[in-house]
Amino acid sequence: MHRLALLMAAVLALFASVGCRIVENEFPATWRRHMRPKVGDGKGTILLSFDDRNFNGWKAAIPIFDKYRAHATFFVCGPINKDAMSAMKVMLAKGHSVGLHGLGHRNADKAVADMGAEMYWKEEIEPQLNICRMIGVPISSFAYPNNRRTDETDALFFSKGFAHLRGSTGLVPYDPKGLKQADRRPLSECDGAFFPASEIASHRLLRTNMVGADYHTDANDLVRCIERAHERDEVLALTSHDIAESPSGIGMSVALLELVLSKADELGMAVVGYDELPRD
Ligand SMILES: [Zn+2]
8 A cells, every 4th residue: 555655656746747748858769769750640741862972971960860750861872882881771770761873973864865774774773773682771762863854764763663763843953153043932932842741652753952052042941941841731852962060062061950850840740761651
């Protein structure tokens, strides 16, 4: 009886300490990991992806992704050597998705036109794909280098079993000198930068918006984009390269990543890798 009274007192004390108001942030980290927002929750979805071979920056950002229970997709170009294998496995183990970005970072539209689909596949895709298969790294997505693609290249990848391709919305071109800014509107006002989350399974070509100084990313606009995607239950796809304190023009700063992830977390939005997307 004495023990029961103590137990009840402990339970009462616990409820009093949280004011009977259990908020998500007070759950232990292991519980919170199982409570990640999902696509289809109705609160909007963010698809983050990072390209090329910025392995150190990506691995260093893992604690930030962990903190907000967010996953991204990392698209690797070049040879799948020891460094690439190691980075791909580390990111996969943390729940992220990894995809291919071409052995030679070739523009797919031109390469297929010049070499033919068969030779393009053999020289540009197979060398990466075969090693990933050999080492047990699942690959089902490809990001077009420089966002260059055609319907023919899409059909080629889909015929080879790829689930998702990443192209561009075309709304934020690489423009380090600021020569293409005359007609720019805030991204949050451009319907083409978003699509309804209810249609996500049918979007096998995912059109992304590039992020970085050379794409003239405005942090306030990006926050408004996230709020819009949340309010309308839309998908917002964002792509950058490195993640660093002071990145190059095509990279994303650690501060901006933290801003995006914290805003999405605050709004209960799903931030998922391509391999987590529902498929038709
Ligand atoms: Zn690239």
